[in-house]
Amino acid sequence: MIGNIPLKDHWAEKRLFLSRAIAAAVVILALVVLVALRLTQLQVVEHQHFADLSQGNRIRLEPVPPIRGLIYDRNGNILAQNLPAYQLELTPEEVPDLEQTLERLQNTGLLKPDDLEPIRARLRSKRKFEAVPLRYQLSDEEVARFAVQRQDFPGVDVRARLIRSYPYGPDAVHAIGYVGAISEQDAQRIDASAYAGTSHIGKLGAEKQYEELLHGTVGYRQTVVNAEGRGLQTLVEELPSPGRNLTLSLDIDLQLAANAALAGWRGAVVGIDVRDGGVRIFTSTPAFDPNQFAAGISRQDYDSLQNDPDKPLFNRALRGQYPPGSTIKPIMGLAGMAYLGRNPEEQHFCPGYYMLPGQTHRYRDWKKVGHGRVDLIESVAQSCDVYYYQLAVELGIDRMHEIMTGFGIGRLTGIDIPGEKPGLMPSRDWKKRAFKRRADQVWFPGETVITGIGQGYMLATPLQLAYATAVVAAKGARVQPRLLDAYSDPVSGEMTVLEPKILPTLEYGDAYAWQKVHESMIAVMHGPTGTARRSANDAAYRFAGKTGTAQVFSIGQEEEYDAEEVEERLRHHALFVAFAPAENPELALGIIVENGGGGSSTAAPVARLIFDQYFAGRTP
């Protein structure tokens, strides 16, 4: 009558539960006996051992920090090293009254009121028994002054520590970065015990990117100390292992040449080795001195860096996004041959302006009277705009998006420096996603026209310009840009050399098309009409380039742009991309000079100075 529904047998279940409860009680008793036995072991058998450790004598655990790895450039010049310095330290658990001690240290002049806030932050990020640095670099006079009052400051001590030092100061800071005091945010993301005894951590650039390689492994010393904290006996000691030494692809001599050429300007230069993607030059001006940060920068100095209108803290090479302007014309020319089968020798007439069919708006050429009849080589050499307005309309924005993305515009290059910006390569899809209002989401033909000469929405970083130029120079072969060449273990001397990261080769155009693109860029430098021919005068080598100009503000339809009359900060940005030697490319450059006016007048000479340095002492 009940069918398949199983019946519960209450009495059987109760018995079953009882048996299980008894089993549980047995297990519980067994576990309690286990704990009791363990307690007996600790409190009776080993009691004397632990009593010795706790009574009067105490164990002090002292971390022994590892030595941070050094950073070299490709020729073995030291870019970052460690120098001995006297550091004022405080161990919170040994200080009777923290606030009072800090106040008295201020009275002696060893601390300034400004120092207190960062010190408190550091105290919070460390454990009570760990020494916290109060000052990173004491002068000899301060060391002496503290030494005579040493007994008045229990828990405070002067210790010789290694401090990070950057011999080239501001010259390479935007590539190698710097180390700074471990902040509360840093403390949350790192393993506290791996950084015990270490006060600094990589904050930017290679110092941050390769923190794990550079840091090394902490060692420690377990000592028995008496009530006054004097070490009686070392129980265990394990030596730290130093961090790896890095060899960067950077060439500091080229870097210095680039900085000298940019002196007085706001700008950036990135130089990439066409063959292996090694970053030879990575600079942004003005820069700042990383040694300030390693030694503990004062709030005042930091504020003045941050409020400087020239923005020295801003890494223009990595994060500055500028309209690439005419520097993209060689790639556009390639696109015309690859997508449309355009004959590079076919001549197009440039009347000085371009109009979309059925519209009256005139897209002006930079040269008001026009360039007349130009083929591909002349259009690049003279930087004719109309040729590219037409070409852009024929290509359409989506094909331009495809090829430019292949050359890395609007994509992260993946360089091993943290914080890279992606730039922007617009497309129909992008516009739909980027704008909220329906009316703004439509892509207009006029926007295609100006994208043809690298204006409008299009943005690229100097790093991307250099990368795209390296790809052009290598005729489509792509290698990811990289700052680190190799690292080595300072103890064993074992060296690990990194393989270049080769990306799929771009399949646009045949050998003839690439040849024409190269010829057009050589004509910019060495042709009779080339926009940058003055920068190639008497050069002992041949190189290829392309000038560009990025508008900072727009000019009305019929107005003339006069650099003299425009306020300095509103002047056009000058751009230049180049590679050399022209016939067998080795080094590709991306250069921007903010408010430099024109690419040929201010940016191209920078390339000339760098290449002169590069080829110095070489017989071409």
Next chain:
Amino acid sequence: MFADARDFEPQRRLTLAARLLSKLHLDGPLLAGLFAVSGAGLVILYSAGGQSEELLMRQVLRIGFAFGVMLAAAQIPPNFLRMWSPWLYLFGVVLLGFVLVGGDVGKGAQRWLDLGVVRFQPSEIMKLAVPMMVAWFLHRRPLPPQLPELLFMVILIIVPTVMIAVQPDLGTSLLIASSGAIVILLAGLRLRIILLLGFVIVSAAPVLWYFMHDYQKQRVLTFLNPENDPLGSGYHIIQSKIAIGSGGVFGKGWMNGSQAQLEFLPERSTDFIFAVAGEEFGLLGLLLLLVLYLFVVGRGLYIAVHGQDTFSRLIAGSISLTFFVYLFVNTGMVTGLLPVVGVPLPLVSYGGTSMVTLMAGFGILMSVHTHRKLLPT
């Protein structure tokens, strides 16, 4: 049957206190045990907290509140609890989902849910909801459970466990999984299946390892070899062993433990308070404390055995045994038998949320015991 009720009068003559207890649905022995443990806890905490009266007062208020919650829970009849179990479970799972999507991050883990007025951890609900849900599921089915039922129950347990483990809160998720597993074991799962499951769990360990966070791996490694990481979590265990060991048989005396008072011992008023007790009251003090705990667990099991239906027995048994698991995990961790998993010593460690849940559980125990109907014998 009861011809004359007055015949029973002599046996039913209750003292005033007993009458009050039965009116409030409280179980006298269990209540006494809980008072004894939390009273001892306050004594230890006063010393461990550096003689801070403010800290002590806050803990007293917390205990008072938790006993209030217990009292409230004791008034709810077990049948009612059973009927609401699935809803409580669903509610808890939904809250856990919210935590994963938009919970507040505290100390690197996403455990808290901010309700505007209060912040609480939905995982606390699951500490009771999971065993209740499993007990509800088993209530109508014949015991012992068969394999398909077992699989369903495993899913009921695994879902919240995984949701809590990814917060990440490995300690709590394991405790919740074990509270559910205890219900299944108490329901009479066959020995063969228990052994099979044990084998599966052991072989799943490498998979678990792969999904663990670095800090969790670190803890397991440190447990296996504390000297490996003396600057990190190994420091806790080394100092805790020194504290307990130096206490000896009789202890250094209340408020005289140098390890604890000089702050060598980390987390001395929370997770490592057992070591403070060991240092100051010695082996004898700790054994006494363990006896008090055993009394509470034993009374809980007694109530479970006398439960009148499957749900009551299972939930009461699970609550009692889970309480013991807390005790064992904490004491095992502090004495270096188990890895450091951040489980407080129940009713003694400073801290609120978990104590309220514990006492709500004891309220359920009392309800189970005091809502029994008289059966003809």
